[in-house]
Amino acid sequence: MATVNHKILILSGKGRVGKSTFAAQLSFALADMDYQVGLLDIDICGPSIPKMLGLEGQTIHQSNLGWSPVYVDSIGVMSVGFLLHHPDADITWRGPRKNGLIKQFLKEVYWGELDFLVVDTPPGTSDEHISIVQFLKETGIDGAIIVTSPQQVSLIDVRKEVSFCKKSWDSGSWGG
Numbered sequence: 481m482a483t484v485n486h487k488i489l490i491l492s493g494k495g496r497v498g499k500s501t502f503a504a505q506l507s508f509a510l511a512d513m514d515y516q517v518g519l520l521d522i523d524i525c526g527p528s529i530p531k532m533l534g535l536e537g538q539t540i541h542q543s544n545l546g547w548s549p550v551y552v553d554s555i556g557v558m559s560v561g562f563l564l565h566h567p568d569a570d571i572t573w574r575g576p577r578k579n580g581l582i583k584q585f586l587k588e589v590y591w592g593e594l595d596f597l598v599v600d601t602p603p604g605t606s607d608e609h610i611s612i613v614q615f616l617k618e619t620g621i622d623g624a625i626i627v628t629s630p631q632q633v634s635l636i637d638v639r640k641e642v643s644f645c646k647k648s649w650d651s652g653s654w655g656g
């Protein structure tokens with residue numbers, strides 16, 4: 481992660497509000513501005529980035545530098561979706577196993593020199609969110625973009641996400 485300049489989390493307490501769409505569009509927008517961009521999908525149970533970017537069926541390659549991301553244009557993409565043998569295969573993992581994979585995505589993937597790493601997350605404030613904040617603490621997180629839709633039921637959940645961010649920021653968990 482030392483070769484990654486800025487890390488941005490895309491969060492929302494609520495599901496289906498457009499996190500993955502936004503993460504993908506932000507990555508393309510930054511790449512269009514000639515930045516080197518990585519897109520990391522840590523939605524372990526519902527990875528949608530491979531489908532969204534037309535990368536279904538692609539697999540990760542191992543090199544002597546580590547796992548190689550799958551590239552679309554110049555954007556390096558990593559998702560658990562690339563590790564599944566079948567798109568309908570389910571992943572029903574408890575927290576520690578999810579945490580282990582997220583750690584591998586950060587430590588064992590050869591991201592190269594990146595201006596931005598955009599991290600797409602699942603809805604909520606669960607294992608994946610705690611892990612990513614914890615693992616990126618050493619090198620620091622630049623910020624989070626919280627996506628919502630205007631419905632009251634979305635806003636209730638989104639306020640919880642804001643509380644999570646504030647609490648982890650205040651406790652120094654964002655590092656950097």
Ligand SMILES: Nc1ncnc2c1ncn2[C@@H]1O[C@H](COP(=O)(O)OP(=O)(O)OP(=O)(O)O)[C@@H](O)[C@H]1O
Nearest residue numbers: 494495496497498499500501502523526528602603
């Ligand atoms: N700005 C938008 N306007 C209208 N529809 C949108 C917009 N952004 C995303 N969508 C659509 O809403 C649906 C959900 O989007 P997306 O998968 O990006 O949400 P998500 O928050 O990542 O969902 P999940 O919580 O399941 O990960 C998709 O069908 C997507 O095409």
Ligand SMILES: [Mg+2]
Nearest residue numbers: 499500523528
């Ligand atoms: Mg999503």
